[in-house]
Amino acid sequence: MAGGFISSAGNPMKEYPGRLTPFxxxxxxxxxxxxxxxxxxxxxxGGVTSMAPFLKKFFPSVYRKEEGDxxxxxxxxxxxxxxxxxxxxxYLAALVASILASWITRKLGRxxxxxxGGVVFLGGAAINGAAGNVAMLIVGRIxxxxxxxxxxxxxxxxxxxxxxxxxxxxxxxxxxxxxxxxILAANLxxxxxxxxxxGWGWRVSLAGAAVPALIITIxxxxxxxxxxxxxxxxxxxxxxxxxxxxxxxxxxxxxxNDLVAASEASRKVEHPWRNLLERKYRPHLTMAILIPFFQQxxxxxxxxxxxxxxxxxxxxxxxxxxxxxxxTGLVNAAATIVSIYGSDKWGRRSLFLEGGAQMLISQIMVxxxxxxxxxxxxxxxxxxxxxAILVVAFICLYVAAYAWSWGPLGWLVPSExxxxxxxxxxxxxxxSVNMLFTFAVAQVFLPMLCHLKFGLFVFFACxxxxxTIFVYFFVPETKNIPIEEMSRVWKQHWYWAKFIPxxxxxxxxxxxxxxxxxxxxxxxx
Ligand SMILES: OC[C@H]1O[C@](O)(CO)[C@@H](O)[C@@H]1O
Numbered sequence: 001m002a003g004g005f006i007s008s009a010g011n012p013m014k015e016y017p018g019r020l021t022p023f024x025x026x027x028x029x030x031x032x033x034x035x036x037x038x039x040x041x042x043x044x045x046g047g048v049t050s051m052a053p054f055l056k057k058f059f060p061s062v063y064r065k066e067e068g069d070x071x072x073x074x075x076x077x078x079x080x081x082x083x084x085x086x087x088x089x090x091y092l093a094a095l096v097a098s099i100l101a102s103w104i105t106r107k108l109g110r111x112x113x114x115x116x117g118g119v120v121f122l123g124g125a126a127i128n129g130a131a132g133n134v135a136m137l138i139v140g141r142i143x144x145x146x147x148x149x150x151x152x153x154x155x156x157x158x159x160x161x162x163x164x165x166x167x168x169x170x171x172x173x174x175x176x177x178x179x180x181x182x183i184l185a186a187n188l189x190x191x192x193x194x195x196x197x198x199g200w201g202w203r204v205s206l207a208g209a210a211v212p213a214l215i216i217t218i219x220x221x222x223x224x225x226x227x228x229x230x231x232x233x234x235x236x237x238x239x240x241x242x243x244x245x246x247x248x249x250x251x252x253x254x255x256x257n258d259l260v261a262a263s264e265a266s267r268k269v270e271h272p273w274r275n276l277l278e279r280k281y282r283p284h285l286t287m288a289i290l291i292p293f294f295q296q297x298x299x300x301x302x303x304x305x306x307x308x309x310x311x312x313x314x315x316x317x318x319x320x321x322x323x324x325x326x327x328t329g330l331v332n333a334a335a336t337i338v339s340i341y342g343s344d345k346w347g348r349r350s351l352f353l354e355g356g357a358q359m360l361i362s363q364i365m366v367x368x369x370x371x372x373x374x375x376x377x378x379x380x381x382x383x384x385x386x387x388a389i390l391v392v393a394f395i396c397l398y399v400a401a402y403a404w405s406w407g408p409l410g411w412l413v414p415s416e417x418x419x420x421x422x423x424x425x426x427x428x429x430x431x432s433v434n435m436l437f438t439f440a441v442a443q444v445f446l447p448m449l450c451h452l453k454f455g456l457f458v459f460f461a462c463x464x465x466x467x468t469i470f471v472y473f474f475v476p477e478t479k480n481i482p483i484e485e486m487s488r489v490w491k492q493h494w495y496w497a498k499f500i501p502x503x504x505x506x507x508x509x510x511x512x513x514x515x516x517x518x519x520x521x522x523x524x525x
Pocket of ligand 1: 042180300332438
């Protein structure tokens with residue numbers, strides 16, 4: 001088999017004793033709920049900005065334009081820059097905040113960042129729900145963005161560090177599952193608040209963000225810190241106790257010693273940001289940039305942000321469109337559960353590759369169906385119902401493929417491949433790149449739809465081809481590998497091996513020998 005991954009002998013290189021204790025399971029469930037705030041916001045904005053009373057109050061010119069629009073070109077109907085700027089500004093705030101969060105996560109612990117994220121997001125929800133003018137709306141959105149930046153930076157790291165390595169995939173994906181549940185909840189909230197008489201339903205939608213904010217704020221107060229982070233902050237004995245508690249055994253010496261060794265290596269690094277540029281971190285840096293970049297270039301947020309708009313474009317009425325958005329939201333959450341089951345069983349690569357192929361086929365089918373119906377000039381005709389349902393079905397297939405591949409793996413893989421000394425900084429890069437391209441896609445989608453027409457989906461399909469090839473050749477399999485053992489995965493990779501110095505491998509060899517296990521040093525083809 002071509003491609004880079006550990007040898008197909010592929011046994012876990014090392015085994016730590018311990019099991020999935022109820023304590024660690026609860027901690028991971030609570031922490032994963034940090035994804036709710038992000039998801040809620042993704043799902044709520046599109047619906048709110050399509051509510052007439054909201055537009056009339058804050059963006060009257062947009063409202064007049066939409067009302068007065070008599071053109072029949074379906075592709076350009078919703079193109080409004082101010083409105084997209086309002087929606088996507090949040091992602092710029094999150095981008096900056098995740099860099100700040102890196103410092104807090106490293107110096108004060110993962111839990112501190114989660115708490116900070118929850119509190120700030122709560123403030124944003126309150127201001128937005130009470131907003132009387134555009135300035136308040138924007139301040140509120142900036143606070144929401146800061147909260148999201150903090151949570152997204154710390155939660156995936158927290159989960160990957162707490163989880164026993166055999167369940168790391170499943171537990172980490174709890175974060176993405178929460179994101180999808182947040183999106184679905186927001187879609188449902190919008191569906192009902194849009195019907196509230198008196199035109200204040202949007203306030204309920206925006207203030208509703210306080211619910212997920214309270215969950216993560218209160219939850220994080222009760223969470224323990226991760227042993228890795230305790231050791232990093234000179235609390236070795238507390239860390240050993242915590243490790244015993246979360247692994248459900250007294251026999252944690254091997255794992256503990258490995259964490260201490262990783263932490264000692266980490267301590268020698270004074271400038272994690274500058275360090276990231278060193279040659280030996282080239283594979284990590286590449287993944288920290290390309291994985292979130294490709295994740296967003298799947299085009300998923302075209303569907304998440306604009307599903308109601310998209311469905312109206314293909315001829316659904318307003319109510320049916322909101323309902324179809326609920327359906328894609330359901331598919332999104334349900335399919336994420338597949339990856340919770342499969343990531344530790346079938347591996348990350350199989351999910352990436354299958355997901356890529358399925359997304360590609362669905363995108364091509366949607367393109368063909370829309371092209372046949374609207375042609376180049378985007379003239380609306382009466383679309384038969386079965387035809388519209390077919391389009392929705394392919395969009396659901398696309399969403400499902402994303403939801404068990406790039407959606408969860410875009411958080412899981414980066415959070416498990418970085419060595420401790422650069423983990424926090426590299427995770428910030430991952431979040432920042434993710435936010436930057438979420439922003440960019442949100443910002444350019446409507447003008448792109450207007451200009452590229454049905455070709456829009458071809459644009460994203462090209463990226464799906466590129467990312468699938470990238471995974472095939474360059475992303476190693478990381479299932480069932482202890483997190484502080486990853487350097488050997490790179491050392492066994494056909495391409496990345498040359499970047500990893502031998503002494504780094506020796507470090508993990510020593511660790512492995514200390515654990516009484518002789519690791520395999522064979523290099524994969
Ligand atoms: O579930 C879809 C959502 O998941 C994300 O990729 C985050 O992982 C978002 O960008 C997207 O809106």
